Amino acid sequence: MESIADTPVAAEALLTIDDIRAAAGRIKGAVVRTDMDYSQTLSHIAGCDIWLKFENLQFTAAYKERGALNALLHLNEEQRARGVIAASAGNHAQGLSYHGTRLGIPVTIVMPRTTPTVKVMQTEQVGGKVMLEGETFDDAYAYARSMEKQLGLTFIHPFDDPLVAAGQGTVALEMLEDMPDLDMLVIPVGGGGLASGMGVAARALKPDIGLIGVEAELFPSMYNRLKGTDLPIGGDTLAEGIAVKEPGEFTSKVLAGLLDDFLLVGEREMEAALALLLQIEKTVVEGAGAAGLAAVLRNPDMFKGKKVGIVLSGGNIDTRLLANVLLRDLARSGRLARLRLTLQDRPGALFKVMEEFNRHNINIIEIWHQRIFTHLPAKGLITDIECEARDKEQLDRLVAALRESGYDVSQIEVN
16 A cells, blocks of 8 residues: 655654553553454444454543553653643543542643533543633643643643654554454544554554544544645534544654545444444444444445454443434434324324324334424324334335325434
């Protein structure tokens, strides 16, 4: 494979395999050596051999612990005593707080005021001191850098730091130790710390391995930088962990000479991949953790017949959001639906409809009536029926039968 970069800086000049091996020795025993398992079912679906690296099973449920700990272990005694500071509303905050507390190093995390309460609580539960400042991550970042100088703290960047990237690179060391025959690695990219570390390690151990970066379509920041494009950045993405507006300067230089290709994945594809991982592998991942599988499923020709390593980078997802994703997946597969019917507002009208549902053995979950805010005459009403079917074919038969009986039926679609 040829790199996507034209005139890259040699990755080895910025980060070396020796740096990553040293990090592996440093953090050994303090982070989980997560499993890497072959997925027979996902391999069948994707048309390639899929090996999953379960970084969502770290103590704080994300690979970020590795880089955070490596950076902490480089502090001198004076730096340890003063403490560290970071700007993060995600996995870096928890990884840094957990290991800092374990090592007796005070950790301060600056988060935007808009950060969900659950993320604040999770960081505080593992020992971090949280400060809420500003409305955006940029505001929080600027404040953290100012506190770094005022209080003499050491700032630890979530991704744009060679020590952090070296720690993240230990993921690839473990993957290739467990499965040396991997043909390709598919790595989620936000700021680029994970991809930089893993890419350098993998290329040193196996020079011909394929390295594929993956970003969310709504946040193609590193993609724009490496590909020279100007795609819009922003929006509500499921992949919060890789939703970065500005990629790292250090990591951009490393990845420019390292990645063989860069793929973008949409929200629907990440939702589907997340649901598959829960249904098939019985493992919970966050949006960013599903990005690698989403990319493989979206681009089957690129991976056909290959041995592909995918990093499940994290599992920190809000339970309500997880429920929404799973229910939306059921709706797309035809197992869950909302049917809208136009009825006459008179006794027995709904009962006749219910008889049709019963004949097709389809379960009714909820019913809503709308009599006032409609375009119908006063004797008409709109009824929305949320129902559960065995599969799409069973639902289609019900809809066909209702229409044959003269009902106006439409199905509320999920994007």
